[in-house]
Amino acid sequence: MAAEMMLVKPISKFASPKLTNSRTCLSGRRFSTVIRMSATSTPPSPATATSKSKKGTKKEIQESLLTPRFYTTDFEEMEQLFNTEINKNLNEEEFIALLQEFKTDYNQTHFVRNKEFKEAADKLQGPLRQIFVEFLERSCTAEFSGFLLYKELGRRLKKTNPVVAEIFSLMSRDEARHAGFLNKGLSDFNLALDLGFLTKARKYTFFKPKFIFYATYLSEKIGYWRYITIYRHLKQNPEFQCYPIFKYFENWCQDENRHGDFFSALMKAQPQFLNDWQAKLWSRFFCLSVYVTMYLNDCQRTDFYEGIGLNTKEFDMHVIIETNRTTARIFPAVLDVENPEFKRKLDRMVVIYEKLMAVGQSDDPSFVKNLKKIPLVAGLASEILAAYLMPPVESGSVDFAEFEPNLVY
Numbered sequence: 001m002a003a004e005m006m007l008v009k010p011i012s013k014f015a016s017p018k019l020t021n022s023r024t025c026l027s028g029r030r031f032s033t034v035i036r037m038s039a040t041s042t043p044p045s046p047a048t049a050t051s052k053s054k055k056g057t058k059k060e061i062q063e064s065l066l067t068p069r070f071y072t073t074d075f076e077e078m079e080q081l082f083n084t085e086i087n088k089n090l091n092e093e094e095f096i097a098l099l100q101e102f103k104t105d106y107n108q109t110h111f112v113r114n115k116e117f118k119e120a121a122d123k124l125q126g127p128l129r130q131i132f133v134e135f136l137e138r139s140c141t142a143e144f145s146g147f148l149l150y151k152e153l154g155r156r157l158k159k160t161n162p163v164v165a166e167i168f169s170l171m172s173r174d175e176a177r178h179a180g181f182l183n184k185g186l187s188d189f190n191l192a193l194d195l196g197f198l199t200k201a202r203k204y205t206f207f208k209p210k211f212i213f214y215a216t217y218l219s220e221k222i223g224y225w226r227y228i229t230i231y232r233h234l235k236q237n238p239e240f241q242c243y244p245i246f247k248y249f250e251n252w253c254q255d256e257n258r259h260g261d262f263f264s265a266l267m268k269a270q271p272q273f274l275n276d277w278q279a280k281l282w283s284r285f286f287c288l289s290v291y292v293t294m295y296l297n298d299c300q301r302t303d304f305y306e307g308i309g310l311n312t313k314e315f316d317m318h319v320i321i322e323t324n325r326t327t328a329r330i331f332p333a334v335l336d337v338e339n340p341e342f343k344r345k346l347d348r349m350v351v352i353y354e355k356l357m358a359v360g361q362s363d364d365p366s367f368v369k370n371l372k373k374i375p376l377v378a379g380l381a382s383e384i385l386a387a388y389l390m391p392p393v394e395s396g397s398v399d400f401a402e403f404e405p406n407l408v409y
Contacts, residue, residue, distance in 0.1 A: 070145045072204040073212050075156040081209060081270060082161040090269045095163045098262055102170040110251045111181045116244045121188035124242070131304045132243060133189050140182035140193050146219075146259075147175035148199065149212075167262055174255045185245055210273045213266055214286040217330070220260035222290060222323045227253035229319060233310060240309035264330045274396060280333035283396075287327065287335050288388050291320050292349060299350045300357075317343060328395035336393050345387045352380045 084090050124132055154169030179195065186192050207215065231249035234241045241247070267273055298305065298316050305312040320337050328334045336342060359372045 069205045070198075070202045071149050071207055071212065071215075072152075073149075073207055073209055075152070078153065078209050079157060079160045082157055082164050084161060087269065089271060090161075091265070092163065094265050094268075095167065098258075098265060099163055099167050099170075101258060102167055102262075105170075105173075107174070107177070107251050107255060111177055111248065113181075113184060114244070117185065118188045120243045121185075127303070128307065129189065131301070131307065133186065133191060134301070135304055136182050136185045136189075136245075137193060140179050140186065140195075141198070143175050143179040143182060144193075144195055144198065146216075147172050147179055149216075150175060164266075171259050171262065174259070178252065178255070181248075182245075185243075210270070211282070211286070213263055213270070213273060214282060214331075215290070217260055217263035217267065218286055218290045218323070218327060220256045220263065221326050222294065222319060223256040224253045224260060225319045225322045225326075227256065229315065229322075230308065230310075234308065237309050240307075242308065246308070260326075267330060274330070274332050279331075280392070283327075283331040283333050284335055284388060284392055287324065287331070288384065291323075291335070291337065292346065292384060292387075294319070295346045296350060296353050300354075313343075313347075328393065330396050332394070332396040333392040334395050335387070336390055339390065342387060342390060345383050349380060349383045352376055352383065356380070 080086055082090065084092070121129075121132070150168045150172035154165050154167075154172060157165035157168065183193055183195065227249040230246055231253065234246050273279055295313075295316050298312050302312040305315055317337075324334050324337045356373060356376045359369050359376065362369065364372070
């Protein structure tokens with residue numbers, strides 16, 4: 001996304017915005033500021049220093065407002081929603097077709113590493129190295145979060161609806177594969193996330209089932225558009241291909257896409273989540289939450305995106321617009337993200353959030369920090385509310401949002 005609205009030209013209903021290349025290769029760029037990592041490592045004791053140096057230092061996640069979360073839900077309500085005797089809207093044929101799609105496991109042999117990974121990691125030094133470590137860490141945490149949720153849903157729904165339960169189990173397979181691949185990437189930097197520790201020590205956020213559907217559908221679809229956009233860009237601009245993990249994004253993003261299609265089918269089977277005024281309000285709320293979170297996160301990490309030749313804000317707006325168009329096929333209402341005012345609001349949120357971060361990192365006493373934060377929090381809330389209250393785009397139809405297992409990108 002661009003710093004000014006003019007950098008993103010008005011987009012027609014079917015055109016895709018052109019992404020601007022930053023002609024600076026990641027391996028040769030200098031930075032004037034140190035990138036602060038969102039994880040901290042615990043120094044090994046002398047007795048275990050040797051063994052840990054071989055396996056890599058295990059890292060613990062430092063929590064922040066925008067850190068990827070772990071989720072749980074009301075599993076008893078989930079069981080009722082997918083009970084075929086209670087819910088007559090469940091389309092067994094559609095779910096069986098989806099199950100066969102997941103059983104095919106197109107990416108079973110895709111995530112195979114080679115020596116290129118370690119060689120590329122060794123070339124990245126200083127702040128650049130920290131940027132990639134943070135990217136791998138956050139991505140691994142997000143994928144592992146999906147694995148835990150899908151695994152538990154697969155276990156809980158096994159008796160109620162074996163077909164849906166098996167799909168959740170197969171999706172947890174995909175997420176575990178992604179998380180493991182990313183954690184292996186961290187080993188190239190002599191680090192590793194302690195996923196076992198995360199499972200036990202991380203706080204879990206509770207979402208009602210319908211909120212899980214909205215949020216996870218958006219998460220999977222926005223993941224698809226992020227991965228495929230980066231893949232296409234680097235294929236056209238190979239001089240920015242500074243770490244080989246991006247070469248895997250073409251097939252990888254299809255896992256995200258299939259997961260999103262499954263959640264689309266789940267929502268079609270629960271029309272009460274799509275066909276009233278509350279559904280419209282919640283749809284817009286989750287769209288805004290996901291888009292704002294991504295925008296604020298990425299605008300803190302512009303060095304990463306510039307390092308692979310992307311303009312951060314243009315990239316994010318492209319992803320938001322394409323995700324919104326996809327989401328409009330199933331959600332009853334979406335945000336008018338192609339209205340130039342929407343991006344202006346996002347940019348104002350970035351400015352306010354940067355000021356909040358600066359206050360938090362200052363040496364002021366805690367009570368002074370809290371006083372300084374009050375007007376900033378109010379300003380951020382005001383911008384978010386104003387974006388939410390923009391006239392929405394009426395969209396979505398359970399009748400027309402058909403399942404497409406072989407979406408062409």
